[in-house]
Amino acid sequence: MADRIGAGGPSLLFLTDEQLRQGIEAMYFAYRGFTADPDRILEEHGYGRAHHRAIHFIHRSPGTTVNNLLSILGVTKQSLNRVLRTLIDEGLVEARVGTRDKRERNLFLTEAGEKLERALSEVQRERMRAAYREAGPEAVRGFRMVLEAMMDPQMRRHFNRLKDGEE
Amino acid sequence: MADRIGAGGPSLLFLTDEQLRQGIEAMYFAYRGFTADPDRILEEHGYGRAHHRAIHFIHRSPGTTVNNLLSILGVTKQSLNRVLRTLIDEGLVEARVGTRDKRERNLFLTEAGEKLERALSEVQRERMRAAYREAGPEAVRGFRMVLEAMMDPQMRRHFNRLKDGEE
DNA sequence: CTTTTATGTCAGCCTTGTTGACATTCCAAG
DNA sequence: CTTGGAATGTCAACAAGGCTGACATAAAAG
Numbered sequence: 001m002a003d004r005i006g007a008g009g010p011s012l013l014f015l016t017d018e019q020l021r022q023g024i025e026a027m028y029f030a031y032r033g034f035t036a037d038p039d040r041i042l043e044e045h046g047y048g049r050a051h052h053r054a055i056h057f058i059h060r061s062p063g064t065t066v067n068n069l070l071s072i073l074g075v076t077k078q079s080l081n082r083v084l085r086t087l088i089d090e091g092l093v094e095a096r097v098g099t100r101d102k103r104e105r106n107l108f109l110t111e112a113g114e115k116l117e118r119a120l121s122e123v124q125r126e127r128m129r130a131a132y133r134e135a136g137p138e139a140v141r142g143f144r145m146v147l148e149a150m151m152d153p154q155m156r157r158h159f160n161r162l163k164d165g166e167e
Numbered sequence: 168m169a170d171r172i173g174a175g176g177p178s179l180l181f182l183t184d185e186q187l188r189q190g191i192e193a194m195y196f197a198y199r200g201f202t203a204d205p206d207r208i209l210e211e212h213g214y215g216r217a218h219h220r221a222i223h224f225i226h227r228s229p230g231t232t233v234n235n236l237l238s239i240l241g242v243t244k245q246s247l248n249r250v251l252r253t254l255i256d257e258g259l260v261e262a263r264v265g266t267r268d269k270r271e272r273n274l275f276l277t278e279a280g281e282k283l284e285r286a287l288s289e290v291q292r293e294r295m296r297a298a299y300r301e302a303g304p305e306a307v308r309g310f311r312m313v314l315e316a317m318m319d320p321q322m323r324r325h326f327n328r329l330k331d332g333e334e
Numbered sequence: 335c336t337t338t339t340a341t342g343t344c345a346g347c348c349t350t351g352t353t354g355a356c357a358t359t360c361c362a363a364g
Numbered sequence: 365c366t367t368g369g370a371a372t373g374t375c376a377a378c379a380a381g382g383c384t385g386a387c388a389t390a391a392a393a394g
Binding site: 215216242243245246250 | 380390
């Protein structure tokens with residue numbers, strides 16, 4: 001015990017390599033749970049996580065452009081285009097030619113798109129709600145703080161912009 | 168303000184759909200950061216996340232079997248085998264025939280394997296350390312609590328078994 | 335001896351990422 | 365008005381890493 005204190009003090013025990021490694025594994029296993037429920041629904045429809053991400057952020061920012069979506073998702077336009085094409089062809093997403101700049105496409109969910117979005121976010125929120133309830137409000141604040149500190153600066157900007165957009 | 172209290176009380180504000188959605192987005196963006204640093208190193212070596220996961224858990228439990236790894240990673244043996252084959256062929260992993268049960272293969276990292284593991288976990292721990300330091304010990308406890316509550320029961324069992332194995 | 339288990343391997347498919355090349359549309363600067 | 369460049373779409377090809385199904389082998393278990 002004395003040597004542990006000598007190694008940095010009890011207040012820094014949460015920074016030991018062992019603690020950090022447990023945090024890494026917790027992050028890995030938790031993310032598996034985080035995606036498990038939506039994955040099941042997506043599979044029924046023949047979609048994947050890429051479709052989920054597009055649907056989520058279009059729902060979140062109706063009328064967003066392809067470029068903005070590319071910046072949030074961090075993939076190539078070809079990848080995103082393939083996903084968007086499917087969603088548009090199957091009537092979940094509508095792409096309206098931009099009013100100000102006609103080169104841009106403003107993306108919206110159709111009624112069918114909104115319906116799938118609700119189904120996906122419902123199960124994901126339910127898992128989050130159960131975890132939040134079990135851990136309590138104080139833990140949730142800590143959870144949010146650590147996650148935000150873990151983001152790349154550019155992702156943090158996107159995160160905060162989305163957050164502040166609907167306060 | 169009064170209607171918010173009426174909607175469930177101030178202590179439950181962390182369970183509003185808006186709060187839950189922010190938690191979902193935080194999880195998504197943070198996971199991107201979480202994997203970004205190892206991904207860069209892996210790319211230099213021509214490996215992917217699947218190799219990282221195998222290396223991590225073999226390092227974590229030297230002598231583990233293929234079956235145990237399958238159960239932790241939740242992929243098919245064909246998928247895992249492809250990754251292990253590469254790692255064995257390139258001299259990062261050694262597969263010794265089991266002593267007790269000769270059908271089993273006990274997996275170990277070679278010196279080269281341990282070296283890559285150190286490089287990968289170093290950058291990942293560094294990001295985790297920075298986030299932990301910024302958020303503080305209380306936040307880290309909350310972070311861990313929420314993540315653990317978010318896991319599927321089977322993953323939580325794996326997580327706790329790994330955790331207790333090296334206390 | 336037969337069955338089950340642990341593992342490996344081959345073939346083929348899917349999603350989702352990548353790069354490169356090229357067409358179209360259209361704003362904006364000259 | 366013309367032209368350059370930006371935003372977008374599209375086609376082709378490729379790779380990683382999931383998946384399923386089928387089959388082989390060795391060894392443990394009954």
